[in-house]
Amino acid sequence: MDFRNIDKPNRRDLIRGTAMLGAGAMFMRPLPLLAQSGGIAAIRKVAEAGKDASIKRLRDWIALPSIAAENRNMPEGAAYMAELAKDAGFTNIEIVPTDGHPGVFGTIDVGAKRTLGIYFMYDVKQYDPAEWSSPPLEGKLVERPGFGSAMMGRGAVNQKGPEATFLAALHAIRAAGAKLPVNIVLVCEGEEEIGSPHFRQIATKPNVLAALKKCEGIFIPAGWQDKNGNVSVNLGSKGIIELELVASGEKWGRGPKGDVHSSLKAMVDSPAWRLVSALNTLVSPDGNTPAIDGWFENVRPLTAREKTLIAEAAKLGDEAQQKQVLGIKTWIDNLSYPDALTRLAQEPTVNIEGLVAGYTGPGGKTVLPGRAVAKLDLRLVPNQTRAEAEKKLRAHLDKHGFTDVEMNVSGGYDPTEVDENSRLIRTELATYKKLGVQANLNARLAGSWPGATFTAPPVSIPAGHFGTGHGAGAHAPDEYYLIDSTNPKVAGLVDATMGYAEFLYTLAAIK
Incomplete structure (x- = not known):
């Protein structure tokens, strides 16, 4: 039909x-x-x-x-x-x-x-x-x-x-x-x-x-x-917050309000690089650990029972098949399978779902974008809450000088x-x-x-x-x-x- x-x-x-x-x-x-x-x-x-x-x-x-x-x-x-x-x-x-x-x-x-x-x-x-x-x-x-x-x-x-x-x-x-x-x-x-x-x-x-x-x-x-x-x-299950971070010349007061010719980069600020700078403050240099101020304050450590269940899952799991399905060769930091599963259960995450700025079609187009957007999802673990996480992310951006970067939350919930x-x-x-x-x-x-x-x-x-x-x-x-x-x-x-x-x-x- x-x-x-x-x-x-x-x-x-x-x-x-x-x-x-x-x-x-x-x-x-x-x-x-x-x-x-x-x-x-x-x-x-x-x-x-x-x-x-x-x-x-x-x-x-x-x-x-x-x-x-x-x-x-x-x-x-x-x-x-x-x-x-x-x-x-x-x-x-x-x-x-x-x-x-x-x-x-x-x-x-x-x-x-x-x-x-x-x-x-x-x-x-x-x-x-x-x-x-x-x-x-x-x-x-x-x-x-x-x-x-x-x-x-x-x-x-x-x-x-x-x-x-x-x-x-x-x-x-x-x-x-x-x-x-x-x-x-x-x-x-x-x-x-x-x-x-x-x-x-x-x-x-x-x-x-x-x-x-x-x-x-x-x-x-x-x-x-x-x-x-x-x-x-x-x-x-982990909780989640879905949101966009937006950097723009209009909100920043620097850079163009719309796309301009890229040759002007020599004298015009770039909202796209502004967004990249803001994103870099959210995680460790390898991108694997959240670095948002106070992010781990309320994270509950795994219980002894949870650690036992994870160890049992590692014994029963097929690591090679899982890597093949995911199309990867190694886990983060070259961790062992049991340690990777432990990290999967206990760690909150900051993930970039997508980056959008300027021209994204075939070939090149020499522009300096006036606006850049990062689509993020933040996974939360007990005892984090959505309300706490949203507040801390906004406070972190402001503290690090990114008061102009907009934070548009579309949804989310607690673990x-x-x-x-x-x-x-x-x-x-x-x-x-x-x-x-x-x-x-x-x-x-x-x-x-x-x-x-x-x-x-x-x-x-x-x-x-x-x-x-x-x-x-x-x-x-x-x-x-x-x-x-x-x-x-x-x-x-x-x-x-x-x-x-x-x-x-x-x-x-x-x-």
Whole structure:
């Protein structure tokens, strides 16, 4: 479906899963220990029959790119998310307005003893079609060596593929005539890819907050199995601030207000070099350690338990494969693998995402730019906070004489931490064990998501990630999500669907 004419199709018919149950092919090998009797067996049969509908649901969703950074299809994305939720059985659905882009809220109340929260995002990252081997909105099936047939498209794994798979589990449970074992609260936003600047407004809306506070915990669906089928259970995630630093002749009072001929550099100041000078004060000479004044004052050292988990992860990890995937030969400072993983968990970072100034097209263009922009992300660790970090960055720039350098923060949130003894984490581990999946406790995810919105007051519930299946290429060209697995250790679409079903039943039963 082509969403360039978004108002013409009947979108509701396109996403209705139960109306399109096909005779989907059986997967090569089901994951071990998926129950093959009773209710779970019936659910699996329906999930297999509904495979074609699940594929279409994901492909149609990929065809609608909601990109907050470009203000592209945001109302349409929220409306489409609301329809997806309604078709999966959610009620009391609201499109929740914010000071930015809207969110979506809905519930399924079956009168169960326990309630689970689910976090979705309907936005995706930007993309350049010229960089892709397959059109990024077509959702074509392509072969991924070592894994099988996968759907390629922007948002395929981050996060529409895993989210659509969770919805497929709800469709299958209902179509099998089974009763959901837990109540479910869905909270969705459209600004995750720009740092969730208004998500707290959604989560703390009185009726949403009341529903969330009833939850045993909340998770974001994930599809992160590696080639050996292993997954990580994250006990936290780094926080993040996304921002721009801007140097301009207009604000500086030196240099040109607009681009001028580069021959004039002999007598005219350069805002681009002004920005470079400011950036150099933020990090050590090698660029690897933040040098912002007071940056490490509140950083919490790793606990003994966290150090143990990191050491265990180093023993189980495949260093050579990780380097190959990343396209690198060495870690920072030529560190050993265990030391590199320790640094990944414990260190806050200052990263340059992009630099923009003057002419960036083919060939040269002899100009002296009047404005230069650095796009940064700052990763935060416990016990740093977004508010503290923003204040310290501004104070640092001012102290070092860069009062003219603008600091435009677009979004961000605090780090997330969750107790490994919480019912959410214990349910994750128990479910993976039932599925025969090796799950490794991870002290801290180096990436970020707005889990702190849930773990901090006033919500104050555990938050994490869960899911089987596989995908890769988030934020990059050729992003994909596995559909038909040829790797017996890795879940394809139906097995991943059943993984979510198993989680729901495990949460209902676990002590």
